[in-house]
Amino acid sequence: MKEFDVAIIGGGINGCGIARDAAGRGLSVLLIEQGDLASGTSSYSSKMIHGGIRYLEHYDFRLVRESLHERELLLKNAPHLVRPMRFVIPHVASMRPAWMMKIGIRLYDFLAGRSVLPKSRVLDLADDPAGAPLRASGGAGFEYSDCVADDARLVIANAIDAQERGADIRTKTRLVSARRVGQRWELVLAEGVKRETLHARALVNAAGPWAGSVIETIVKGAAPVNVRLVKGSHIVYPRLYTHDRAYVLQNNDGRIIFAIPFGEKYTLIGTTDVEIAGDPGHATASAEEIQYLCRLAEHFFKTAVEPSRVVWTFAGVRPLIDDGKGSASSATREYKIVADGSYGEAPLLSLIGGKLTAYRAMSEDVVNKLGHWLAMRAAWTANEPLPGGDLGARGFDGLLADLARDHAYLPAATARRIAHAYGRRVMNMLGDAKKIEDLGVRLAGDLHARELAYLREHEWAKTADDVLFRRTKLGVGASQIEIDAVKTALAA
Template structure:
């Protein structure tokens, strides 16, 4: 970040701290309403909770049981909205719920799914149904005692890509996005905030009419630094996931009930793997140091092995990750019972610049959270438009859902030298912008050099130039999940290439 002289730069309408899904969603919405926006993220985009989710756009069946009908209704309605505006990174997924004789009775599951269908305003997703597991492909991976069950629809999302595309759209609409840039000081000066931000030993200042703290599990730290007493309202809960080699051939996911009241998902992941999660346990410490513990890994293996015929062992795990959710502290006893709803706490003393603190929330409801945040700030900011994000495509998502296969095939027709697997991955990541990335290439060599069999120089250049990638980690584990396949030597070559062109790259 360059040294800034606040006497010569324009005043921003809105400053956002936090480059996760909520911060980027608010920045995008605000930029589209005609506001001048700046966003600061101290790490990489989606480097915290927003890349450590279960990768689902869903209503949350268990939240029905907890009586959170407003949250479930809002989340269910968002499934098709997000699928429509980002059909390349969001896709429908059917979930199989085996009936466990010792847990919830079948009538209760059927009733819950009836309300799940009813609440969500479902138009495109198939309704829930009873299924026979015995003797069929859905029951083949399971133990023989699971004879029947149910299936229903939700959506899968590439969470970190959703964050990056949201930030890209905000920037395309005029927002300034600064990653690796930490806000180290903020103070009110009448009706403005003066923020001091630091990157790599350099500091700069900006002025803003309003400030949003969307730092997720670090929100309490930000509020504490501003000497505002709101940090006690946060409850930090860790969720961990494991990835194992693919457990079954079909494309449905499973949702498993556990005797302790938790649920665990098993989801087809990145073609060759199965994603299993999540856990819920209270967390203390530094959120950036969260790791899946041996106990959590063992728990997930045991929970899945209760249902799958072939036992899953910790030695089968090829990757694990953990994220810390910043939830509203509603006094719930168990971590899994804490509300996933969001709270927007506005501090706006008369004659002083407002501060909006974002507490809680989930990736599914980020767009609605952003709308609610802008509604809260409406009296303090010169907005020129109302809500708009529910119909505007994210970058690369400017095609109808029904034409996904057609547009993907057009990519292969235009660039026949692309391997089917590579073309599919690139299209799912970038949508129609894949055509721009490949550009005038006529052979695979035109795209190179290649870092392993799946990642080419042109894609890396795009990620650095347009998507704020600065390290191999950013690309291998957030912009893509190629870290699951890339060798250490290929990863080192990627890092060396990025180092040679990292200075002076503008986005």
Template structure:
């Protein structure tokens, strides 16, 4: 027997728990809609947690004359930093000039535009550096003399998704993870949504409007309507590798390659370096996306062109990949395909419920996309009031000044002296001011319950299960944190057993 949703009719059903879907759910809930968010797996389990972890304008998109996209993304950088200063922070990138590749004048012109297109205020401007004397030149091979140092931002992408969902739920949204949509139908002026739980139990929901934010699966959502007729998407796989730390400073690198592509090398989780990304057309299924052996080899070889220390596949501690759903604009090369987005609005026939399909996009522009999407639906959902409100409203834990993270970390270290410096840093950057809600009045590690490993305790695990929709050790160790890089197999097994015992 199919179980009906407890709410007879939702105003808006959002299908897809990636960054765009969660951003839309948050925005709509904040405008007064009764929102239902359905995700077939864990929040951010797909493309949205497999990015290069950057909030950036996309310097290389200037070459493809995507000035509007770059301007929009640059304008969003400081807005996002302002609403989530715990999970987003500024980062300086070093771009070495390489003889035989893009000329100096082109790099200087591109960086001048990058500094001035998006209304930069708090981030420092580009400057030219001498790599023979600058700290960022020390890990590089000999021969690099001139570099350009510019600003962009870093983000914990999986937690960005999660915090948008948490804020949506705090504003009244119903968030259901591990709920697979199996069919959609327009009936009596509403959408009827059939779904099933992870255990196979059938569910049915009804909504006045629908958003299809399923990312790479956007064209395959069963029964989504006629609004996607003739649309084509280009699925492009981006792969990354994580290796032991290659340098001892906080600068990141932007490296040019002879094939015209670029890669980043970014300080990651204190003890590691993140290298990516590739751009390969993806064929096949979407359930188990992984970096191929030749992509790993490509990234190692690319990094070894610049670093004095050779990077080999044997050095790779972890690799991951995601499939970007790009609008098929006919580009010859996957890296040239637009990173812009399109919102396809399907009003339906007379008396039918509307649908909105989200095609393309990038993590930096998710908030702007969400505001535009909700505004498009607002005339059909009169219960919603107001306009774009998310540009200044902090995400959970981000209610402190965007330059105030050091003070927040100092306060946690003072009040919880039994936590080591690495754990304080990790907790503060993950939870911001919400950290105190689960740390509470603890005066020792024992007050936080079972200590699984490297500062991860029962109190944190309970918070993640009760407030962050975590259901497995994998959810905790690879999305809500990146402690999977530090847990041993025995540590993982102990946590997994605890999760199963708790239910």
């Protein structure tokens, strides 16, 4: 029977980050994901790689500083996936006074240390183009730097690297039972009707919002972990404005929502915060949440924002540490590693809470803790590019220039999309193509048969959703004919 050093439950950002880190330290790693990689919370985030300016309100300075440090590392190691973005906060009466807001953005700059991103500034929204799309003309605005990322592709990049360093990545495979047998975990995996039993010396529960239910129903005999489930919904709307900055908008009820450029054609608006119970896999944006987000956006922007024009919605479920206090939006974004198992027993580590932004540091922390049981090499991920992220001194623009030279037949928007998606590895995906026809039949948007084949072969893509909503976002606004074309191509 196969035996691994460590088995990881969950192929979200944390499971894949842990798999990458552990495999790179010489451990034999198994990752088990019941659906597609990133099919849980990790493709339904607001896609910000950020310190979290609003956590300054809660005096969470350590969390903010650590997240800002991770932001810098991600910018360096995955420059194709993580992009700088300027965020504008229009000042409204329900906020702290302007002088205090100014101190807040300066503090954010300070906590970022020697960031490569530009510093914050105060805007006069009567003059600045950021004021133009807003209903309230004029007033102060506060602009600061953060980043946005393709969350699902960040997960895939970690999984690819983990696999290349020897990890066994199983998608569409569910862990159905785990029990301690001697000093090992005996694990039963289900892939469709197929069952397989494997052993691991350590088990990591990175099941995100399922972390509590995995312990209750699958892992026999482990102490329970308390997870608080909070749903956050987003809407994707035809672009509300033409410039390339994002907004932080505060409602009269004190809640904050973000409006962020999404692809070339859309604005992403979110989120809500709704406590839920039950299976997090069934979370969707309710009609009330869509209505709420539209109303709030319309309150700030001159454009009418109507539920009937929303092109896509999605909802993610935050697995927050249940500290039994506060509202969902004020609950901490810290994380906790809960260890189970007494001396001589095979360990179980459960990772609860946290942020997409901090996944690398959290993964490192989990693997460091495994060091109590397993011999391994030192931590290594802080300065190692993710697959495709080795863009060198010429950076992303250099990659675009290489694409324009070697694949001049590509439309500029396509070159930009695939350069963001694959980084330097876009050259592997395009292979020896010399003209657009060499990419095969066009299936959906600018997705051609060659890219689909690459996604199947190198990135575990199996269904149309895997391709259209996680590895690309070409499903947003796609026609049924295009979706069917991808399904037919995958069935061939």
